[in-house]
Amino acid sequence: MNAPIFTALPPAEFAGADQQQGPDLRAGNRAVLGGQLREVQVTGVAEVSCPADRASVRVSVSSTKESVNEATDSVTRRLDYILQALRQHGVKDADSSVRRFLRRDADVYIMDAEVVVTFSDFQKMEQICGVLLEKLDKSVCVGAPRFHHSPGCLDQTRQRACVSAVENAQQKATRISQLLGERLGSPLLVREEGTKEWRNDDDDEEDGGREQRSAPHFPHIPKITVSSHVSVSFSFTDKSRKL
Structure with missing residues (x-):
């Protein structure tokens, strides 16, 4: 993207433009203190990607019995084992929730329950899912993980994109000043013109795409990409003058 270079006119000549363009020129005018405004205005663009840092897994159990107590006891035993396994692997109680639902169908009672666990450690998630499947076998259903980004992760990614865009603009301005034989001074104005965000649910790499389709199924960790466009x-x- 070409970087436009602006040189200032004497104050009397651009007084009208100052009124039309608002605070941008006024900020530069204050820095000049009555002299000619000598500046370079450049744009910078940067993209930053970040993989999901959270995953939620649903673990469900069910029991169909002729009495309420039998259905409830069967589900409770498995729930207790699931919650105990979570604690043994260091999962906090705040990161899990339990739901139970009892219903009747004709002459039997059906007790359904599920545990939803949120993980920040994906290796620990794999270990726990493996233990539950091994110990409870077909009496438990472990769903596929659903990945997402925490608010803190999103905020950091947005900040990194903006800072990187400003750094790119500064590098561009430095090269331009060297080309023109000028010495780059302090920034007069930094403005974020716009941002874009999109989620990469599929692997963007074309290379190896066929190999991935034929490989064993592994949960894909999506990425969020943030693009920032700044003007400096x-x-x-x-x-x-001496520095």
């Missing part, structure tokens, strides 16, 4: 104005300093 820098002053040109007087070379005669």
Whole structure:
């Protein structure tokens, strides 16, 4: 993207433009203190991607018995084992929730229950799912993990994208000032023009796509990509002045 270079007119000549364009030119004018405005205005764009840092897994159990107590006891025993396994692997109680539902169908009682667990450690998630499937076998249903991003992860990704875009703009301005034989000064204005976000649910890499389709099924961890577009104005300093 080409970086436009703006040199200032004397104050009397751009007074009208100052009124039309608002605070951008006024900010630069204050930095000049009555002299000619000498600046470079550049844009910077950056994209930052971050994989999901959270995963939720549903573990469900069910029992069909002729009495309420039998159905309830059968489900409760398995729930107790599931919750105990979670605690033994260091999962906090706040990261899991339990739901139970008892219903009657003709002459039998059906007790359904599920545990929803949120993991930040995916290796621990795999270990726990393996233990539950091994010990409870067909009496438990372990769902596929659903990945998502925590609010903190999203905020950090947005900040990184904006900072990277500003760094790119500064690098561009530095090269332009060297090309013109100028000395780059302090920033006059930093403005984020816009941002975009999108989720990469599928693997974007075309290479190896066929191999992935034929490989064993593994849960795919999606990514979120944030793009930031900034506009930055820098002053040109007087070379005669010492830094």
